[in-house]
Amino acid sequence: xxxxxxxxxxxxxxxxxxxxxxxxxxxxxxxxxxxxxxxxxxxxxxxxxxxxxxxxxxxxxxxxxxxxxxxxxxxxxxxxxxxxxxxxxxxxx
Numbered sequence: 001x002x003x004x005x006x007x008x009x010x011x012x013x014x015x016x017x018x019x020x021x022x023x024x025x026x027x028x029x030x031x032x033x034x035x036x037x038x039x040x041x042x043x044x045x046x047x048x049x050x051x052x053x054x055x056x057x058x059x060x061x062x063x064x065x066x067x068x069x070x071x072x073x074x075x076x077x078x079x080x081x082x083x084x085x086x087x088x089x090x091x092x093x
Contacts, residue, residue, distance in 0.1 A: 002029040002067035004038065010075045012048060024070075035071060036061035050076040 006025040008016050035052045053072040
């Protein structure tokens with residue numbers, strides 16, 4: 001079983017709150033999945049996720065999650081200087 005700790009920032013944190021999810025959310029999956037599949041299973045619209053951090057570094061949404069990862073979804077709209085410093089200034093996949 002793959003257990004992943006999920007966090008969200010900005011508008012996505014509001015989505016977590018609206019759904020009554022804990023923060024961080026602990027997600028359990030029967031099998032490994034990608035960050036994009038996790039986003040979809042959580043029913044987070046793709047257009048609301050610009051970047052994903054996995055274990056504190058920016059990673060592609062195609063990254064496999066096998067369990068134990070800390071995942072944070074980041075919405076669009078982060079100011080440009082922060083985008084550069086965080087490592088996802090043009091990190092579209």
